[in-house]
Amino acid sequence: MKKIYTCIICPRSCELEADILPDGQVSVSGNGCPRGAEWIRNELSDPKRTIASSVLVEGGEKEIVSVRLSSPVPLRMIFPIMDEIRKVSVTAPVSIGDIIIRDVLSSGADVIATSSVLAKKE
Amino acid sequence: MENRGIVVIGAGPTGLAAAVKLRRLGAEDVLVIERENETGGILRQCIHDGFGLERFGKSISGPEYAALLKSEAEELDIECLTGTSVLEISKDRTITAASPSGVVEIHAEAIIAAAGCRERSRGSIMIPGERPAGVYTAGTAQAYMNLYNRMPGRNAVILGSGDIGLIMARRLTLEGAKVSAVFELQDHPNGLERNIVQCLDDYSIPLYLSHTVTEIHGKDRIEGVTVSAVDGNLKPIEGTEKYYPCDTLILSVGLIPDNTILENAGVEIDPVTNGAVVDEHLMTSVPGIFSAGNMLHVHDLADFASAEAEAAAENAFLYASGKLDTGRNLSVVPGEGVSHTVPGRITGHGPFTVSLRVRKKERGKTVEVRQGGKILGYRFFPLVIPSQMISVDAEAAAGCENVEVIVR
Amino acid sequence: MHYRFDIVIIGGGVVGSSIARELSRTTASVAVLERNPDVVDETSGRNSAVVHGGFAYDRGSLKAKLCVEGNRMMGALSEELGFPFVRCGKVLVGNTDEDLRTLENTIKQGYDNGASGLSLIDSAKLHELVPAVIGSFAMFSENSGILDPFLYTIHIAENAHENGVEYFLSHEVSSIAKKDGRHFISAGDDTFEADWVVNAAGLGAKAISDMLGIEGYKVIGSKGNYLVLDKTLGPLLPMPVYPVPSNTYMGIHVTPTVDGNVTVGPDAINTDDFSYYGVPADKMEYLRESASSLWPHINKKDVIRTFSGILPKWVDDNGKIQDFRIEIRDDIDSMAVNLIGIESPGLTAAVPIGRMVFSMITKRGQFRMKTDWNGHHEKPFRFSDADDKTLVCSCENVTEEEIVRAIHNPLGVHTLSGIKYRTRAMMGRCQSGFCHMKIEHLIERECGIRAEDVRYMRPGSWVLAGKMRECNGK
Structure with missing residues (x-):
């Protein structure tokens, strides 16, 4: 068409x-x-995309940290990758660039933190 | 009252870039005032990538862009007052602000107003019907999700095909919400083509051009919207009403430069953009008060707002050093095919660059900057669209006739 | 649960709460049953917020008498109860001979009603008072004014509560039974046993009246739509401007608010749906066009919001609007005070109405007065009172401390609209675009409520579907 x-x-x-x-x-x-x-x-x-999302943070000043893929992945992998992102959590402190999920679903892309979250003060 | 050097209002991509540039030019006393408790401005919630290609040579997210600017600012020892909202600016550049320690008064040698814009609300576009919960502007929904970890709803309809609305269509979908459709009043999409593809087409979210929401239904929480097709005058066509059930309505219907604090200083405001009328130095009608970024006119990319910030910084620095050529003698008028221009005035003493948006999508057009019969500058564009700001360089305007910018 | 009170007042709006406040001077136990989660959700929070002069009502009517009394006491009341009130005056603007005759008659009627400060003024004086108005002459009512209807109502209610009245919010009365000279009222999941019942239910009054056995009243709703204009327009309108009503033209008012906004409206359309507050497109346009001939500063770009209110009007069989009805029907129920058709000037007359009902009840029984009744309510905590002036709402200059104090209000209202009416947050030109999430967050934090349980106004008005990411990595 x-x-x-x-x-x-x-x-x-x-x-x-x-x-x-x-x-x-x-x-x-x-x-x-x-x-x-x-x-x-x-x-x-084979369209490729990057996406951005959020990962749950344990013990942080904020509840979530923003993340994105370090490089584009095939479009069809987006929803499966989202499922992986929803499953994980990370413990504060988190820094920009931290790898949250390395080579997610063997896509060649990492899920990296794009902001920082400090640990909650006692 | 404190006497300070150059004060920048806003610590987003515009304010931070301006402050950094000022220090690099040698300004000794630079103060940034920011109403949120953190710097970064709207970038904090723009977690998608696409920022930084121009400024940093890589495609990164809003928070990363903000972090790069912030560390430049820290390296340059730039003082930033957070949690501090400007209440008022006087003509003689005295800033009154609400801060964690009470009301503060700061006199500035020059001011760069870079406080951004606000979203057009449901109330201001007067959508008829009930006023239930669940109607959110796209930026508010974005803040809820990206900063507060909260879902605005589960079944959304979006009005407006501006970039923020498109981005939110994708964001909501990726978080398991249903986005039934995006409706756009105009006959062309408002946002970047890239976003139409990557936010709507990828997820099979239909886009209906020349449509608008004509009624909101639901007493307590929104239950649905009535959508109508519109005619060439953007008026709803009777008989075309369709009901779309939803529990959330996202509005992406325009950004308005937020100039309240400048209005009170007596700064001349452009009624079309709602931003200040500035000259080629980005100086407003009040000497020493400059404006840049979305507070001046809404930009398509944060990178361009940062670039404009640097131009404002250069001129503010010259002004504070007593070296700026002033005198707003000539008007720059948007002519045939042009919806707005910045600057709106020029001194007439030197070459200048006009930033503008066109009224409609056209191919193979030349944008001309003319003074009477004389062409001061022109540029050919294979494609011009309203959603993409463009610029044209022009030589100095002589004489006292106004300058006009047209699409030919 | 089963409760027992000496007096139960049905309706917690400005009238019901005012009655409660007056009755709280006695040692009787008083309860207010309010069907909404707040006391300002219906007519008390949806009106022009004008303190009327008393000239617009028939001679000898309760509306006239109680309005004039309320107008006179408003200055002292606003000091006592800590709510904003400005006695700014009002002009009724005319152009024709017919208008002039109407105004002359209105002034006569006003003086006969006991109003004061009414005069005919010429174009020069009119334009001195309101430079931006279009008109040839006017009646100037110098004692008319404007108030904040939300704080007025809330402070009356909070003061009643402070003096011992128990408020039961979200308690809609479903039935009233009578046994052994006492009333048994079902509301929500509770029953209330009471000697006296006061029906101050406003839009719900006819239904309550029927439950009391006092049947036959015909009450229609008069729905009025309004535009709200940005505060930049406030300086152009120092006082309410009304056109002279004629037989052919109702006329749309323009009214400043105590905070500097301008409201345009209301129109008046009969309705029998007392819960539909939607504003239709054609009405918005009509308001703008109609009022522009009187005050030509109504531009679409300055409209920040629309809203509507419904007034309960008692009408006869021919549809003619009647006076306030404040009665005890000894033939049906000698321990029930029935208030029907309390529409405009109900806001102005609220305290006189309260006092009238107080008299009606107390002279029929043995009531002791409290020695420690305190009718004073503090002014609201505002920006100037806060030490930390970090703003949550920058449109209206509202600090976090104000929001937190408002969240912990004495009546226990935890809705977003409750905070809005108590602080003005979310009422600005960005219409909560920048502060909605901050306030919601504070409500969650201060009240320990989950996101999905936060409400905007009524029980069905959920604000968020819940957390996006839950703990345990869902």
Whole structure:
């Protein structure tokens, strides 16, 4: 089915028309350069995303710490990764950059803390 | 009353960047005033990535961006008063603020107002119907989830396709809430294309353009909304009403620069943006009071707000050193196809850069800065869209005719 | 549980609470049953907040008499009870000969009712008083004023409570039985046995009247919608401005509030749904357009909110609005005081109504007066009183200490709207965008309530679905 996409590679923002053919190939038109065609082909075959979420903190001044993936992962892994994120908790103190889950679900991406949470004062 | 050097109001991406720049320029006494108990501004709750590509060369989250600025500020020994809200600024730059130790008065040699913006509320867009609990602006819902660890609801409808609304569509979905649809009043989406794809398409959340919520239902907690299609004048079309059950309505219907404290100082405010009318030095109509970031006009990226902050810092530093060229002689007027410009005035003494937003999406257009028949600057854009702020450099304007910015 | 009281008052709004406060001067045991979680959730918290002069009511009516009394005492009352009141005056603006005749008659009626400070003023004087108004002449009522209806009602209730009245919030009366000369009232999960019953239930009064056996009253709801404008408009409106009502034109008022906002409204539409407070689109537009011909500063960009209120009007079979009815029907129940149709000027007249009911009851029995009754209520703790002035609500300058004190109010109201009415937090131009979560957090912390149990106003108004991440890593 033909669909219009706005390419995000450069400010030209070309409007691409892309069509997934029966044999799995993608036909692209409207791209101003080869990078656009490559981008939409990747998008349609194996889109990758990063997400941000929160992890429960034990013994911290705050209840949660913000986290994100250190690199993009296939879109289809997002919900399974969210399940992993919901399962874990981390004990304060937490610092920015701390790895909360290393190589989550063998995706190659870590779940890293993006803010700090100090331990609750006694 | 305390006499201080340059005071920056707001410790978000704009305020912190301004303070850091001021110190790097050699300003000795720089004070930042922040109403929250922590610095970082709105970045604290923007946990998604996409920040920092311009400023730091990497895509990081809001809190990480804020942390980088904060450590720069700490290295430069910048004093920051947190838990301190500016109540009033006088024309002679005396700041009255509410702080943990009571009311404080600070006189500043120059002020950079970088206190950000607020969200347009349900009340102010006058959505008819009942006023139950469960109607949240996107930023409030975002703060609840990302800062307070609380779920605003489980079954949401979103009005407005601005970035915050799109981000929240994804955030809610990832936390197990249902997001039935996003409705957008205009005939084009408001947010970045990237967010349409990654927040809506990825999760099969439909986006209905040219639609709006025409009634809210529910006595105590919202139970549903009536949605109508709108015509070319954005008026609801009779007969198109549809009911969408929900327990939460998220509103992403506009950000308004929050200039109350500047209004009281007699600063001229642009009725279109609700931000101050500044000249090419980002100075308002009150000498020595500068404005930048979302408090001046709403930016698309925190990086650009930080960049604007640095320009304000340069000029505030010059002003405090007695070296700034002032004189707001000429107006810069948004013309054909342009919805607003910053600056709104220029001294006419030197080259300047105009930041602007266009009224509608168009391809292959040139934005011109003209004075009468003369073109002071122009730039070609393969694509212009209202949701993307653009800029055009222009040479000094001679004479006394106003300057106009148009899309051709 | 089964409770026993000498007097039970049904309805905890400004009228019911005022009656309670007066009766608390005696040593009788008094209870107030209020169906909502707070005392300002219905008509007492949804009105124009005007202290009326007393000229708008028929000669000899209770409305006139009690309004004039209430107006006279309002200054002293606001000092005693610590609520904001400003005797700013009011103008009724006219343009035609018919308007002039109406105003002349209104002034006569006012003086006959015992009102004072009424005069006809010309355009020059009118524009001296309210420069921004459009009009040729006016009646100036210099003793009219505005008050904070929330603090007024809450302070009356808290003072009644302080003097021994027991408040039962969230107790809607479902039935009243009579046995051995006593009333048995079912409300919520409890029964209340009482000698005296006072029906001050406002919008619920007809239903209570029926339960008491006093049937046949026809009460309609008059729903009024309002726009609320940003405080930047306050300086343009030093006093309420009303158009002269004529047969053809009701006229929409513009009224400043004690905090500097402006309300536009109300309109008046009959309704028999006493629980629907939604404001429709066409009414919003009508209010704006209609009032703009009188005061041309009503712009969409300055509207921060809309709200509505419903007034209970007692009408006859022809739909003609009647006077206040404050009665004891000896033929049906000689120990019940029945108040029907307490609409405007009920707010102004609340304390005189309380005193009238006090007299009606106390002269029929042996009542002893307390020696330690104290009718004084402190002014609310405000920004200027706090040491730590870190703001929770920056639109309205409300500190954390104010919020915490308000949370621990004597009546035990723990809703977000309860905090709103006691502190003004959430009423500003950002409409709680920046402070909603902070206040909710404080309620959780101070009251030990779970997130999912916090309420905005009534029991069904849950605010949050719960925690996003629970302990034990759910």
